[in-house]
Amino acid sequence: MQRYFIDNRYSESSPVIITGEDYHHIVRVMRMKEDDHIYVVFPDQSSAAARIETISSDSVEAVVVEWETDTKELPVKVAIASGLPKGDKLELIFQKGTELGADQFIPFTADRSIVKWDEKKAKKKLDRWEKIVKEAAEQSHRNVVPSVSSPVSFKELLTLSKHFDHTLVAYEEEARTGEKSNLSRTLGSIKDGESILVVFGPEGGLTENEVGRCRQEGFLICGLGPRILRTETAPLYVLSAMSYQLELMR
Amino acid sequence: MQRYFIDNRYSESSPVIITGEDYHHIVRVMRMKEDDHIYVVFPDQSSAAARIETISSDSVEAVVVEWETDTKELPVKVAIASGLPKGDKLELIFQKGTELGADQFIPFTADRSIVKWDEKKAKKKLDRWEKIVKEAAEQSHRNVVPSVSSPVSFKELLTLSKHFDHTLVAYEEEARTGEKSNLSRTLGSIKDGESILVVFGPEGGLTENEVGRCRQEGFLICGLGPRILRTETAPLYVLSAMSYQLELMR
Structure with a gap:
């Protein structure tokens, strides 16, 4: 499953918004549709599986489905x-x-x-x-x-x-x-x-x-x-x- | 120092003879001269530093100067x-x-x-x-x-x-x-x-x-x-x- 680094911090009250190159990658390269899943990583290094909710002409909106809890990073x-x-x-x-x-x-x-x-x-x-x-x-x-x-x-x-x-x-x-x-x-x-x-x-x-x-x-x-x-x-x-x-x- | 795999077994009574691609590499690519040193590795995996004795139009003759004793290979x-x-x-x-x-x-x-x-x-x-x-x-x-x-x-x-x-x-x-x-x-x-x-x-x-x-x-x-x-x-x-x-x- 594709993984994207998100520039903005996570907010419970709004969807995750993806624009620019990652938007292009999701929509044009991967040809993903609404309800497809991606991983999103926030600036605080938290990460989650997310479901694509809407795709507009210049942005993808996704909602967090499940947070990742395992450690991906070397301990040093x-x-x-x-x-x-x-x-x-x-x-x-x-x-x-x-x-x-x-x-x-x-x-x-x-x-x-x-x-x-x-x-x-x-x-x-x-x-x-x-x-x-x-x-x-x-x-x-x-x-x-x-x-x-x-x-x-x-x-x-x-x-x-x-x-x-x-x-x-x-x-x-x-x-x-x-x-x-x-x-x-x-x-x-x-x-x-x-x-x-x-x-x-x-x-x-x-x-x-x-x-x-x-x-x-x-x-x-x-x-x-x-x-x-x-x-x-x-x-x-x-x-x-x-x-x-x-x-x-x- | 350059290293070459030799096709023939080592013999105490004759020099190490290098022909073909390795000859080309020594003489044309590395532009080595007589008295320059190389490493040679024999089919039994023994290896040695060798001194180039003569360079002819199609072969290099070298003599073993010192055998290598340290292990280069993984133990498995x-x-x-x-x-x-x-x-x-x-x-x-x-x-x-x-x-x-x-x-x-x-x-x-x-x-x-x-x-x-x-x-x-x-x-x-x-x-x-x-x-x-x-x-x-x-x-x-x-x-x-x-x-x-x-x-x-x-x-x-x-x-x-x-x-x-x-x-x-x-x-x-x-x-x-x-x-x-x-x-x-x-x-x-x-x-x-x-x-x-x-x-x-x-x-x-x-x-x-x-x-x-x-x-x-x-x-x-x-x-x-x-x-x-x-x-x-x-x-x-x-x-x-x-x-x-x-x-x-x-």
């Missing part, structure tokens, strides 16, 4: 910081990372990032990223649309890192030396509601200098097993491990 | 069976699944598979899949190139399943009802060297009938957490969870 808030990679790899990270429960995406310009961030195209690119994330959140039945920011500098990333309860760097050189306990130790001790930032390099990885500066800021350096993961695969590994440890193993 | 053999999805999703599963340690890929025609398998294009498609898997195995520094088969029928899949020590089906309806212990219970009890088959539906999922038949054959039905994962994301979740449990948590 995970931010994924990716060194700007080439091509559309970032889009894959955003789409799959949203399905896997990330709360926030922070691209950053790493020493080995080859792509230059084009400020002229920034607005368009950010719009596209936000659309990918919103659609993935709807599709995966989440109650939160993760936030995506424009790329920050490495220095800005270190400043942002101070707001997190836990900070990790995925570093393949560390995996080569057999480091394998920092991720599981962190996930074993993290408490519900805490926040965690995980930093990933671009193709070619982070430089020793970048890793050293993270270490100074108190980041834990973690390996992700003996195989070398691509820059877009590593975040998916970490998010899957988090879900496995914090949702399935409990 | 994982087969991923995917209901034929649309587009290039299968290629994403093969590439990322190889990075994440899968041993075997078995596509199958599921009730809800929309794509028809074109026997005329079968050879070309399988060649392409095998290339994707080989390159991903090289890139991720594995010692095994996973096998990929042409799509089998669901009935054939059930027959194949008898060869595995453990069999699981990922089923989103089961996740909705809160099933969350079968994956972690299986990974908690699986022994090194054992084999496991995990079956995933195409877009739209497996039908109740398919899941019922799996259940009759002794498959465990498992949920993968509260969010709905796309058909190409679910196998990556399971492989990541396996690596996390069997490689990082030990």
Whole structure:
């Protein structure tokens, strides 16, 4: 059943009104009719099954039928910081990372990032990223649309890192030396509601200098097993491990 | 450092000889010279750093410098069976699944598979899949190139399943009802060297009938957490969870 994020808060006294792109999607793409059902998610993250009551020329009105009570969100808030990679790899990270429960995406310009961030195209690119994330959140039945920011500098990333309860760097050189306990130790001790930032390099990885500066800021350096993961695969590994440890193993 | 799978067994008395596509890659793509280093992996899964000794017009000769002793492979053999999805999703599963340690890929025609398998294009498609898997195995520094088969029928899949020590089906309806212990219970009890088959539906999922038949054959039905994962994301979740449990948590 299709899921839509509603901009307005729920009110008992009036129907849920859907306009704009979601209206278009319900009426033109899904070709839904009155009495069909959808899921609606409100800004306070509450969600419900709703029945379409009326379809007019520019809006759909629906009424809540049954509130959802199960939790769709990871018990911790995970931010994924990716060194700007080439091509559309970032889009894959955003789409799959949203399905896997990330709360926030922070691209950053790493020493080995080859792509230059084009400020002229920034607005368009950010719009596209936000659309990918919103659609993935709807599709995966989440109650939160993760936030995506424009790329920050490495220095800005270190400043942002101070707001997190836990900070990790995925570093393949560390995996080569057999480091394998920092991720599981962190996930074993993290408490519900805490926040965690995980930093990933671009193709070619982070430089020793970048890793050293993270270490100074108190980041834990973690390996992700003996195989070398691509820059877009590593975040998916970490998010899957988090879900496995914090949702399935409990 | 680049990694190449060698067709011939290692012999102490002669150099490692590389021809064909790998020759082309070393000389034309990577533009390597004599005395440059590569990794070589032999059919018995032993691997070593090797130094290029001579480059001729159609072959590279290299000598083993140092054998690798660390384990790159998951301690269990994982087969991923995917209901034929649309587009290039299968290629994403093969590439990322190889990075994440899968041993075997078995596509199958599921009730809800929309794509028809074109026997005329079968050879070309399988060649392409095998290339994707080989390159991903090289890139991720594995010692095994996973096998990929042409799509089998669901009935054939059930027959194949008898060869595995453990069999699981990922089923989103089961996740909705809160099933969350079968994956972690299986990974908690699986022994090194054992084999496991995990079956995933195409877009739209497996039908109740398919899941019922799996259940009759002794498959465990498992949920993968509260969010709905796309058909190409679910196998990556399971492989990541396996690596996390069997490689990082030990």
